[in-house]
Amino acid sequence: MVSIRVAQKAVRICEGLGAEYADARVERTYSTEIRLMKDTFDQVASGVDQGLGVRALYKGAWGFGSSTSLEPRDVSKTVRGALKAAKATAPRAKEKVRLGEIPAVKDSVAAMVKEPLQSVPMETKMQLALDVSGEASKFDKRIASVTVTYSDNSGETYLATSEGTQLIGRPSRGSIVVVAVAREGAKVGTIRERNGMQAGFELFKKVEPLGLARRAAERAVGLLQAAPAPSGRFTVIADQKLAGVFAHEAVGHASEADHVITGESVLRDKIDQRVGSDLVTMYDDSTYPEGWGSSVYDSEGVPTRKRLIIEKGFLKGYILNRETAARLDMQPNGGARAQSFAYRPVVRMSNTYLLAGDQSFEELLEGVDSGVYLKGSRGGQVDTTKGTFQFSAEEGCLIEKGQLTKPLSDVSLSGMTLETLMNIDGIAGDFQLSMGLCGKAGQVVATGMGSPHVRIRNAVVGGK
Amino acid sequence: MSEVLDYALRRCVTQGATQAEVFSTNEIDSNIVIEKKEVKIGQIVRDQGMGIRVLVKKAGGASTGFSYVTDFSRRTVADAVEKAIGTARVKKADKDLMSLQVKAKIRRAADIFDRRVPRVDPSDLIEIGVSMLKKASKNPKVSTISGSVHASSGETSIVNSLGICSSYKSTGFGGHMYVVAELNGSVGVGWETHASAYFSSDKLIAAAADAADIAVRQLNPKPLEPGAYDVVVDQDGLADLFMNTLVQQVRADLVQRNQSPLAGMIGSEVASENVTIADDPAVLKALGSKPFDSEGCPTSSRSIIEKGVLRTFLHNSYTANKQGVENTGNSSRYIMFGTRPEYALEPIVGPHNLILKPGKGGKEELIREVKNGILVRGFIGAHTSNVQSGDFSLALDCVFRIESGELTFPVKQAMIGGNMPSILKQIRLAAGNLKQVPMGPGMALISPTILVEKVTVAA
Numbered sequence: 001m002v003s004i005r006v007a008q009k010a011v012r013i014c015e016g017l018g019a020e021y022a023d024a025r026v027e028r029t030y031s032t033e034i035r036l037m038k039d040t041f042d043q044v045a046s047g048v049d050q051g052l053g054v055r056a057l058y059k060g061a062w063g064f065g066s067s068t069s070l071e072p073r074d075v076s077k078t079v080r081g082a083l084k085a086a087k088a089t090a091p092r093a094k095e096k097v098r099l100g101e102i103p104a105v106k107d108s109v110a111a112m113v114k115e116p117l118q119s120v121p122m123e124t125k126m127q128l129a130l131d132v133s134g135e136a137s138k139f140d141k142r143i144a145s146v147t148v149t150y151s152d153n154s155g156e157t158y159l160a161t162s163e164g165t166q167l168i169g170r171p172s173r174g175s176i177v178v179v180a181v182a183r184e185g186a187k188v189g190t191i192r193e194r195n196g197m198q199a200g201f202e203l204f205k206k207v208e209p210l211g212l213a214r215r216a217a218e219r220a221v222g223l224l225q226a227a228p229a230p231s232g233r234f235t236v237i238a239d240q241k242l243a244g245v246f247a248h249e250a251v252g253h254a255s256e257a258d259h260v261i262t263g264e265s266v267l268r269d270k271i272d273q274r275v276g277s278d279l280v281t282m283y284d285d286s287t288y289p290e291g292w293g294s295s296v297y298d299s300e301g302v303p304t305r306k307r308l309i310i311e312k313g314f315l316k317g318y319i320l321n322r323e324t325a326a327r328l329d330m331q332p333n334g335g336a337r338a339q340s341f342a343y344r345p346v347v348r349m350s351n352t353y354l355l356a357g358d359q360s361f362e363e364l365l366e367g368v369d370s371g372v373y374l375k376g377s378r379g380g381q382v383d384t385t386k387g388t389f390q391f392s393a394e395e396g397c398l399i400e401k402g403q404l405t406k407p408l409s410d411v412s413l414s415g416m417t418l419e420t421l422m423n424i425d426g427i428a429g430d431f432q433l434s435m436g437l438c439g440k441a442g443q444v445v446a447t448g449m450g451s452p453h454v455r456i457r458n459a460v461v462g463g464k
Numbered sequence: 465m466s467e468v469l470d471y472a473l474r475r476c477v478t479q480g481a482t483q484a485e486v487f488s489t490n491e492i493d494s495n496i497v498i499e500k501k502e503v504k505i506g507q508i509v510r511d512q513g514m515g516i517r518v519l520v521k522k523a524g525g526a527s528t529g530f531s532y533v534t535d536f537s538r539r540t541v542a543d544a545v546e547k548a549i550g551t552a553r554v555k556k557a558d559k560d561l562m563s564l565q566v567k568a569k570i571r572r573a574a575d576i577f578d579r580r581v582p583r584v585d586p587s588d589l590i591e592i593g594v595s596m597l598k599k600a601s602k603n604p605k606v607s608t609i610s611g612s613v614h615a616s617s618g619e620t621s622i623v624n625s626l627g628i629c630s631s632y633k634s635t636g637f638g639g640h641m642y643v644v645a646e647l648n649g650s651v652g653v654g655w656e657t658h659a660s661a662y663f664s665s666d667k668l669i670a671a672a673a674d675a676a677d678i679a680v681r682q683l684n685p686k687p688l689e690p691g692a693y694d695v696v697v698d699q700d701g702l703a704d705l706f707m708n709t710l711v712q713q714v715r716a717d718l719v720q721r722n723q724s725p726l727a728g729m730i731g732s733e734v735a736s737e738n739v740t741i742a743d744d745p746a747v748l749k750a751l752g753s754k755p756f757d758s759e760g761c762p763t764s765s766r767s768i769i770e771k772g773v774l775r776t777f778l779h780n781s782y783t784a785n786k787q788g789v790e791n792t793g794n795s796s797r798y799i800m801f802g803t804r805p806e807y808a809l810e811p812i813v814g815p816h817n818l819i820l821k822p823g824k825g826g827k828e829e830l831i832r833e834v835k836n837g838i839l840v841r842g843f844i845g846a847h848t849s850n851v852q853s854g855d856f857s858l859a860l861d862c863v864f865r866i867e868s869g870e871l872t873f874p875v876k877q878a879m880i881g882g883n884m885p886s887i888l889k890q891i892r893l894a895a896g897n898l899k900q901v902p903m904g905p906g907m908a909l910i911s912p913t914i915l916v917e918k919v920t921v922a923a
Contacts, residue, residue, distance in 0.1 A: 028535070037721065041555060043530070043810050046547045049513075050535040062505040063586070068512050068534035078510060081586075085506025088587035089496070092503045092594060122547065123554040145723065145852075181852065188853045231922060262500040263608040263644060342509060381844040381859065385608075385644055386651050388877065390859045392848050412857060414877070437802070441497075444802040462857070462879055462922060 002028040002050060004168060006070060007160035013079045014056045015162055019086070021057040021099060022162045023300065024079075026070070027341045029155035030118050036129040036148045038137070044126060053341035054079050058086035060096025064344040100325030100332035102302050104163045109296045110170035113200035117154045117172055120201045125150055128176075128204060135210045136180045139217035142224060144183035146213075151175050152201075165301040173198045173292075173446065175435060176209045182220035189223025189409065191216045191376070191394055196292050196435045196446070219376075219395060222407060229396055229411035229461060235371035236413060236459040237364050240432035242393055243354060243451035245377040247282055248436060250389040250417040252352040252449075255284065255309045255317075256440075257324035257335070259347075259384050266387030266417055267315055275315045276421030279357055282310040284319050286334060286350035292435045293352075293448040297334065299345035304334030309352075310421075321347050339443035346441045351448030357427030364426045364455045371399040372461050374413055382417075390414040390462075412462040426455030466631075468536045469623050472516050475545045477625055481518035481552070482526065483564045484625045487758060487797070488514040489807050491618030492582070496589045498611040498641075501601055503593045506586035512536075513807040515797075516544055519564055520552040526562070527555035532808045560786040565759040565795070567627040573755035574746040577617075578662040581635035584615040592639075592665045596672035600643050603680050607646040611675075613639035613668060620754070620806075628760035636751060637663045638902075641672040643679035652685070652874065654678025654862060655841075657700055659902050662749045678841070678862060685874040688865065688923045694837035694892075695880070695919045696830060696866065701842040703901035703909040705849075705856070706818065708800070709884035710741075711903065712851040714768055714776075715813040716783035725854045726774060726885060734774045735888030738823075741769040743778065743794070745816035750900055752817035752908040759795040759811055766792055768818075769888070780813050798904040801847065806905050814904065820911035823894040827913045830895040832869035834915065838878065839864040839871060854884040860921075879922045890917045 007024040014022030028050045035043040052075060053066040063086025067078040129148045136146040152174035159167040175196025182189040193216040195207035238246065251267075259265040267275065286304030288294050298304055300322055308316045318328070321336035324347060337348035365373075376394030383389075396408035433450035469486045476484030490512040497504045513534040519526050529552030531544040592613050600609050614637070621631035638659030645652040656675040658668045697705075713724040726734065735741075745763035747753050756762050759781050767775045779787075780795035796814030797806040823830075831839060841862035849856035863875035893915040900910045 039556075040558075040721075042812075044551050044555065045808065045810060046531045046544070046551070047808055048533045048535055048540055048544065049808075050533075050540075064505060064507040065509070066507075067510040069510065069536070074510065078508070081508035081510075085494075085496075085508055085586040088585070088590050089503055089506050092590055094502055095500075122551050126551075126554065188850070190850060190852075258499070262610060264610070342511065344505065344507065378848045379845065380848065383653065385653060390845060390879070392845065392857060410855075410857065410881075412879075414859070414879075439802060442803060 002026050002156055002158065004158045004160060004166055006052065006075065007158045010052060010054050010075055010079050011160050011162050013076060014054065014083060017083045019056040019058050019083060022055065024052060024054045024160050025341045026052050026158040027155065029153050031153035032125055034126055034129050034150040036133050038145055046122065049340065051341045052078060054082045055344060056082045056086045057097060058083060059090040061086050061089035061093040062097060063089060066342045097323050098326040099322040102322065102332050104165045105301060106166045108168040111172040111198050113172050115201040117152045117174060117201050128209065132176065132178055132209045132213045135213035136178055136217040139214055140221045142182045142184050142221055143180055143217050145181045147179040149177040159301050161301055167297055167301055172200055174203050176204065176207060176212065178213050178216045180216035180220040182224055184224045187224050189220045191219040194435055197290060223395055223409050226395060226407040226409035229372065229408040231462050233458050234461050235368045236456045236461060237371065237373045238454050238456065239375040240451050240453065241376050241434055242374050242391065243454040244434055244449035245391055247354045247451055248349060248352045248447065248449040249380065249382045251282060252284060252349045253382060254384045254387065254417060255319055256347045257318040257320045257328060260318055261324055261327055264385045266384060270315045273315055274313050275418055276310055276313045277424050278313050279424055279427045280310050280313050280421055281355040283307060283355065284309055284349050284352045288351040288433065288448060291351040291433060291448045292446050293350040295350065298336045299338040300336040302332050302334040304350065307333050319347055319349060321345065337445050339445055343443045348440065348445055349438060349447050351433060351450065353433060353450030354454065356429045356431040356452040359426055359428050361428050361430060361453050364428055364453055365399060366402045367426065368399045368402055372411065373397040373399055373404060374411060387417040389417055414460045414462060420456055420459065423457045423459065424454055425457050428453035468541065469514060469621060471538065472514060472541050472545060473623050473625060475542055476516065476518050479545055479549055481549055482521040483519040485517045485564050486514050486623050487807055488621045489618055489805060491616055493614060493616035494584060494586055494589060495612060495614035496586065496593050498593050498597065498609065501597055501609045503590050506590065508586065511805055513805055515807040516548050517810065518548045518552050520549065522557050525557035525559040527552045527557055528561065530810045561782060562785045564624050564626060565628060565761045565781045568762050570630055570755050570762045573632055574748050574753045576634045576661040576753045578635045580663045581615050581637055582617040589613045589615060592668060595669045596641055599669055599673040600641055600676040603676055605645040605647050605680050605683065606643055606676050608644040609641065611639060611641035622760040624760060630756055630760055632755050635661055639668050641675040643675045645679040645683055647683050650684045652679045652682030654682055657901065659751060659900060660749050661751055682862060682874045685876040688875045688878050688921065690921060690923045692918045693921050694834045695916045696834060696837060696839045696913060697916060698841045698913050699899040699901050699909065699911050701840055702911055702914065703903050704843050704846040706909055707903040708846040708849045709851065709854055709856060711815055713854065713884065714778055716777040716779045717813050719777050720783060720786060723852050729774050732774055733772045734885045735769050735772040736891050737772040738893065739769055739772050739888055739891050740821035742767050742819045743815045743817065744819050747817045747910065750817045750908055750910060751902050752906055754816060754906060757793045757795040758797045758806060761791050761793040761795060763793040763816060778813050778815060780811055783813065796906065814907050816907065818909045820894065822896045822898050822912040824896050827895050827897050830893060830913055830915055831866055831871065833893060834866045835868055837866040838875060838921065839866055856884065857881045877923060880919055882919065887916060890919065892917045
């Protein structure tokens with residue numbers, strides 16, 4: 001069975017085989033995934049994921065091994081595999097890995113749970129998905145399809161390190177995603193709304209799933225009236241979601257220290273230099289109350305914190321794990337995360353956001369003679385090396401003489417990250433943090449992204 | 465191993481399932497990560513799990529229930545069986561759900577198991593990584609190199625209460641290299657990939673050299689005038705675009721729900737006559753080859769688009785039963801975002817090896833055909849495509865200008881908007897340079913570089 005003892009045993013075997021540092025994570029996770037398309041359940045899965053992940057440092061080189069089987073024989077094989085990999089890497093490693101110093105901790109952290117997710121019958125969760133879907137479908141007869149995804153997971157996690165850290169976790173989180181598609185003739189509008197929290201089943205009241213459903217449906221129907229967007233350079237106002245995605249994708253990824261060290265970041269060698277306008281202050285904050293990406297410790301057992309990335313336009317810090325902290329001669333700040341035991345921890349964001357300013361949305365609008373208001377995000381991609389980005393917004397609206405006029409669809413925002421940060425000349429006070437899922441190094445973790453409304457001068461808008 | 469699958473199956477039936485199926489994979493993946501011109505970390509990942517699916521008959525039809533575990537203890541398996549049956553009981557009856565896959569004769573598979581691969585050690589991968597680095601760092605303008613090498617071997621098994629009891633072994637080998645070149649403040653990025661069921665370090669090392677070459681040639685890019693261009697697209701980009709559009713559009717499950725623009729188009733011309741696309745599960749050394757699909761149905765080769773005409777959609781047991789047609793053996797377990805082991809998912813529909821029929825000659829000869837165009841290696845944002853309408857808006861990655869049959873300069877920034885399947889009508893030529901690119905677990909695109917005519921490009 002899973003326990004801290006399995007993790008400790010794995011660490012001891014590693015040390016016995018000559019590892020200079022080792023850590024082991026043992027987990028057992030119960031998950032539910034329900035995907036409902038219209039009124040058909042595409043997927044109703046309950047799962048048990050159990051396993052061990054071991055990291056061994058040998059002569060300055062890492063090895064990693066993981067196994068879903070916790071049979072003693074397999075644990076031993078996994079540990080030996082990790083060490084074998086480290087020993088094979090060591091002679092080739094030019095720069096020896098050092099780990100930033102941290103105090104050893106013994107602690108136990110549990111999510112605040114009123115109604116344990118595992119105690120709720122599947123039927124109740126399926127009914128919730130049906131209710132959400134029904135709410136969106138009945139909003140308007142032009143709603144052609146609704147997809148609802150319900151996910152939850154909870155369980156036990158154990159981390160032991162050769163430095164004496166012992167952490168026990170009882171995570172619990174859940175989320176709901178609604179995608180509404182409206183159709184009228186050949187016109188199609190698609191909108192996604194989602195929200196999630198770290199809590200028990202009671203979270204599904206707090207995230208107001210029916211409200212999400214109505215909002216998705218309303219916005220999707222709204223898109224049917226929208227015209228294709230113009231292309232060119234405009235003054236842009238980005239809503240909280242799109243600006244949050246920009247903060248995460250374009251700036252956040254570039255502030256991850258592994259990218260900085262490998263040279264794959266436009267923010268490398270720029271500490272204390274100006275990278276944005278005076279209005280720009282950005283954090284990556286693992287301590288944000290009830291944040292989707294919050295945690296007390298990271299996957300290396302480092303206490304997390306609120307990390308200042310940009311202060312009034314000046315770059316102030318990076319997101320660090322122990323290795324990158326040592327290499328950059330900085331203090332570890334708890335930025336290492338792994339999707340699960342089956343993956344090694346890598347430098348990741350938690351809740352990344354632009355700090356609110358004091359203007360109102362109307363004040364942002366007033367300064368715009370001709371521009372585009374962009375809302376929501378369909379995703380996009382970023383080249384952190386070159387510092388370029390491209391995001392597709394869910395919807396938009398033309399701004400003429402300080403007024404929102406014509407609704408727009410198929411609109412994207414692209415540009416250079418640093419130029420865009422410099423061109424931010426208005427920040428509202430209406431901050432919102434929203435739920436995200438971030439992919440990096442083949443791993444997906446829960447991240448929060450946030451921002452108030454932001455005004456950007458001279459931004460590149462692409463229409464269809 | 466098979467003992468615990470049998471236990472799960474028996475338990476399903478004794479606990480009240482009308483039919484049951486247990487799908488399992490057991491895989492070991494060894495890989496190395498290359499960062500900053502250095503081999504960084506060796507990893508060995510062992511993953512085994514089973515997905516348990518039951519079918520419960522009830523008034524008005526039947527329902528399925530699903531559950532998976534990576535812990536094979538009897539107690540956990542018994543709990544999982546109970547959950548799967550519980551789910552099937554509470555789901556509304558589906559009148560079209562008739563049966564899980566019935567037993568049928570399975571032919572021998574193409575060779576997809578390379579005996580060398582399970583013997584590959586982390587140290588072997590590291591040597592390959594070092595050779596890749598050596599090749600890629602020859603040019604002094606190369607500033608950063610990252611990449612990966614991996615070798616995996618595994619066994620896929622399925623048992624069901626209708627008598628199916630089969631398994632096959634497979635291997636995989638591949639990697640990628642991402643190279644950044646710098647000169648006087650200009651940054652060029654190049655990448656290349658290689659993947660096969662068989663071990664072939666030479667090809668991977670050659671890919672590393674190509675990635676570096678592309679990175680250097682991407683230095684000092686110039687802007688492109690917006691307008692209509694002939695676009696030459698490489699295989700990696702095509703695989704990304706196809707997976708997010710065409711592959712989803714030929715899924716019978718989505719067609720039956722009217723969520724594909726190809727619904728009702730069988731027998732119609734959906735592409736130019738130069739386009740022939742087949743799904744072939746029996747290609748030697750191909751990552752999508754397999755003797756049976758993820759429900760245990762024997763796989764076979766199908767023509768999907770023949771000289772521009774849509775011939776068939778891909779079916780699993782459910783969609784075939786529903787429509788009263790032959791099951792094409794295309795049950796597949798995957799998700800579109802992130803990674804999830806196959807055993808953790810209920811089957812949907814997907815291709816094995818999607819093969820775009822090649823033409824003659826190399827990529828250079830294809831480029832020589834182009835008067836006014838661009839060469840595109842990859843797309844950014846293909847996952848944001850709208851499957852249902854087929855509309856996509858893509859940023860182009862690694863772009864070169866083609867003028868009068870010659871590559872003339874690297875292009876700074878470019879975007880295209882378009883629609884699948886409409887764009888298939890603009891495919892004029894294909895080269896003969898077949899390459900396989902993985903599209904998901906057990907899915908690959910095997911295609912040449914192609915030429916798409918008159919695409920509107922924004923800059």
